[in-house]
Amino acid sequence: MLGWEFPPLINGGLGIACLGLGRALAKHVDLTFILPQTDPAYFVDQVNFIGLNHLTEQDLESMSQTEELRTFAEVDLITANLQPYLDAAPETSGRVSTERTGSETITQYEKFKEETGLALFADKGTLYGEDVNARVVAYARAAAALAENRDFDLIHAHDWMTFLAGMEIKARTGKPLVLHVHSLSYDRSGPEARGWVFEIEKQAMEAADLIIPVSHYTGTICSGHYGIKESKIHPVHNGADPVDAFRAEKTFPEKLVLFLGRVTGQKGPRFFLEIAAKVLEQNRNVRFVMAGTGERLRELIEYGAFRDVGDRLHFTGFLTRDKVNDLLSMTDVYCMPSVSEPFGLSALEAVQFDIPAVISKQSGVAEVLTKARKADYWDVEKMAEHIIELIFDDEAHAEAVTASREDQRNCTWEQAALKVTQLYTSQLPAEA
Amino acid sequence: MPDLCLYFQVHQPNRLKNYSFFDIGKDPFYEDDELNRDILSTVSDRCYLPANNLFTDLIEAHPGKVKLTMSLSGVVLEQLEHHRPDVLASFQDLVATGSVELLCETYYHSLCYRASGKEFTRQVEKQMATIKRLFDKTPTVFRHAELIYFNELAAFVEELGFKAQLAEGIDRVLDGRSPNHLYQSPNVESMKTILRNNILSDDVAFRFADPHWEGYPLTPKTYAGWVKASGGDLAGIFLDYETIGEHIERSTGIFKFWKELPAALEAEKIAMTTPTEALENYESAGKYDCHEITSWADTAKDISAWRSNPMQEEAKAKILSLEKAVKSHDNPELLHQWSKMQTSDHFYYMCTKGGTDGEVHEHFSPYASPYDAYLNFMNALSDLQVRVGL
Numbered sequence: 096m097l098g099w100e101f102p103p104l105i106n107g108g109l110g111i112a113c114l115g116l117g118r119a120l121a122k123h124v125d126l127t128f129i130l131p132q133t134d135p136a137y138f139v140d141q142v143n144f145i146g147l148n149h150l151t152e153q154d155l156e157s158m159s160q161t162e163e164l165r166t167f168a169e170v171d172l173i174t175a176n177l178q179p180y181l182d183a184a185p186e187t188s189g190r191v192s193t194e195r196t197g198s199e200t201i202t203q204y205e206k207f208k209e210e211t212g213l214a215l216f217a218d219k220g221t222l223y224g225e226d227v228n229a230r231v232v233a234y235a236r237a238a239a240a241l242a243e244n245r246d247f248d249l250i251h252a253h254d255w256m257t258f259l260a261g262m263e264i265k266a267r268t269g270k271p272l273v274l275h276v277h278s279l280s281y282d283r284s285g286p287e288a289r290g291w292v293f294e295i296e297k298q299a300m301e302a303a304d305l306i307i308p309v310s311h312y313t314g315t316i317c318s319g320h321y322g323i324k325e326s327k328i329h330p331v332h333n334g335a336d337p338v339d340a341f342r343a344e345k346t347f348p349e350k351l352v353l354f355l356g357r358v359t360g361q362k363g364p365r366f367f368l369e370i371a372a373k374v375l376e377q378n379r380n381v382r383f384v385m386a387g388t389g390e391r392l393r394e395l396i397e398y399g400a401f402r403d404v405g406d407r408l409h410f411t412g413f414l415t416r417d418k419v420n421d422l423l424s425m426t427d428v429y430c431m432p433s434v435s436e437p438f439g440l441s442a443l444e445a446v447q448f449d450i451p452a453v454i455s456k457q458s459g460v461a462e463v464l465t466k467a468r469k470a471d472y473w474d475v476e477k478m479a480e481h482i483i484e485l486i487f488d489d490e491a492h493a494e495a496v497t498a499s500r501e502d503q504r505n506c507t508w509e510q511a512a513l514k515v516t517q518l519y520t521s522q523l524p525a526e527a
Numbered sequence: 528m529p530d531l532c533l534y535f536q537v538h539q540p541n542r543l544k545n546y547s548f549f550d551i552g553k554d555p556f557y558e559d560d561e562l563n564r565d566i567l568s569t570v571s572d573r574c575y576l577p578a579n580n581l582f583t584d585l586i587e588a589h590p591g592k593v594k595l596t597m598s599l600s601g602v603v604l605e606q607l608e609h610h611r612p613d614v615l616a617s618f619q620d621l622v623a624t625g626s627v628e629l630l631c632e633t634y635y636h637s638l639c640y641r642a643s644g645k646e647f648t649r650q651v652e653k654q655m656a657t658i659k660r661l662f663d664k665t666p667t668v669f670r671h672a673e674l675i676y677f678n679e680l681a682a683f684v685e686e687l688g689f690k691a692q693l694a695e696g697i698d699r700v701l702d703g704r705s706p707n708h709l710y711q712s713p714n715v716e717s718m719k720t721i722l723r724n725n726i727l728s729d730d731v732a733f734r735f736a737d738p739h740w741e742g743y744p745l746t747p748k749t750y751a752g753w754v755k756a757s758g759g760d761l762a763g764i765f766l767d768y769e770t771i772g773e774h775i776e777r778s779t780g781i782f783k784f785w786k787e788l789p790a791a792l793e794a795e796k797i798a799m800t801t802p803t804e805a806l807e808n809y810e811s812a813g814k815y816d817c818h819e820i821t822s823w824a825d826t827a828k829d830i831s832a833w834r835s836n837p838m839q840e841e842a843k844a845k846i847l848s849l850e851k852a853v854k855s856h857d858n859p860e861l862l863h864q865w866s867k868m869q870t871s872d873h874f875y876y877m878c879t880k881g882g883t884d885g886e887v888h889e890h891f892s893p894y895a896s897p898y899d900a901y902l903n904f905m906n907a908l909s910d911l912q913v914r915v916g917l
Binding site: 345346348384393400403405409410411422 | 547549551552553836837838840842845898901902905906909912913
């Protein structure tokens, strides 16, 4: 399995999903995760981890003997965007001589790490940023070398950062390639986005044997937007790990409506603000909280002031997990007006805190929370109507909580892992 | 030849602590006492104490010649009483020389006049009582926080009984006339307006330490020459007291400049005057018809430092809108807390201007950004709303 984020080093929902699925899958299959960074103190039952920040000398030795990335040649022909990164990629001069010993060897490995880009993974917590493309190439190079020397049946790659590695391993080993789609550049950057991420996604999905999007919604984007054959696409919904949910008294008399997520266009924070203004027009006894940070934050803060809702719409910035739980324990309604949300794990987490969710139809979680109130992300009127009903009609609120508890029962990682295992079997040659 | 009217403003706001959403309804204390105490102490050591000593000595060395005008906001007096009684005593000693005229302003250094004349009056009366209590003085001349001035305000201030109000000398209102005269608003009966000579004031308030300025380095002799050449009846040199030693560091020679200025003025036969003396000696030179709201802040000399984006507008409007609810509680502590949140500095920190104005705002702000200033203020405001039942 090829992953990018993984607990305890996480940035968003991807790491949490990889852990949930990995832990459940390990009961059915032998699982090895190759990750850019691991924490040696972090263990998961029956799962082997290889962190590029903690490679053994044997690994480094064997890696230095392998060839260059084959996929580069192919990618090179398809997109000019990749060219700058190819230039940056080192030649095979970084091979390590086996004759050196002692401290000199260590120095040589350091040099090797620099030249192959492995050094990019040395600093914890910097998996994205300006160097992300160089990291993706370095990851692909290392993962392919490591995989070549191992015995396995199937490649399972999570999101575009690992897709290049997935393609390379398939090219070298001929093993079936399964792509798990948690999020696409379509979601993050909009339908008009093109460039290296889009190209990798498209090319990898074309090369893959099986594609597992986290929802039917995302499946339609794979087929419709990327033009991938529908027969390869088999959605499996995410699960949600049980949480220690609790309820706490609010310290103010108003009801509380929560938005939780990155403050970026994809999550629809502007719509949340419009919904807040709409609700407040009708009833001032509500507070709205936007928890999270992102590039749209300042613009939205000022726009909230312009809409005169600054004393009812609070921006908390980034919150720790404990603070998020404190917030959830006080929340009356969860609102997720995402413009394009492959899944939306946070809505499930809210439901675990017995908070009814009002979610956009353009989200994967809408397929799971069958009875949750939904509206198109742009339908501010409808969203506001839903929220007002849920916060001021106690009966409606109670019904929504009961319904979401039922929905929740169907959302476990065990069920997801069972489906994935069945899909694996379909890719493997029938046992003799 | 003009007299020199030298006026210093002394003010420190009550900066807010980091007040998060999770504090709303739980924590009724909004101010960062430690930060406010530390800043007050730093400024006291760099400016207030040495400058007070300097001017006390000068007044003694030049009896009847060195005269100052000062205004201390109610909130800084309160901080001094609480944290640095020694510094308050030093101000009291300076005033006790008899050569310092104290002005009146709103106790809370606030921007409330347009929203509520009643609240404005309350704050003026509170300040008068404080000046009486601490200095045994009864001011007769008024200055609004940040030297804010316009016709309508002048009329209101006259009704409160003041004989003169200070204002920024705005070129577009003066329309070619010199700021070095007494003027009158068309809206008043007899109250005079004393204008700030912004060129001579900014020479010593901002440009003094700028090595790229053509007047650098400025000597007292040169400056006295400029004052003389500026003509008229009186040159209003109005500036923050904190420019001496705090905004402009001691190493620039700023203390030496002020120490040597009285002798340089005497050499040029320039007298120093207080506003009250000027009212006795000079007549109004005409109408100063100021319809727009002006101030001494930023390059625009208007109120854009506190009111140029929706965050400032909302924060200011919402805090002032609590007047009725707060006052209905008959709780002096609550009233005091609410009033302190009217201090103009809170809105100054929320200003999103760039350029040199932006740099000045940033210099004074305890926040990382104007957005943080706004969010923090709105959280505290929300708590206040909860407490008054809104």
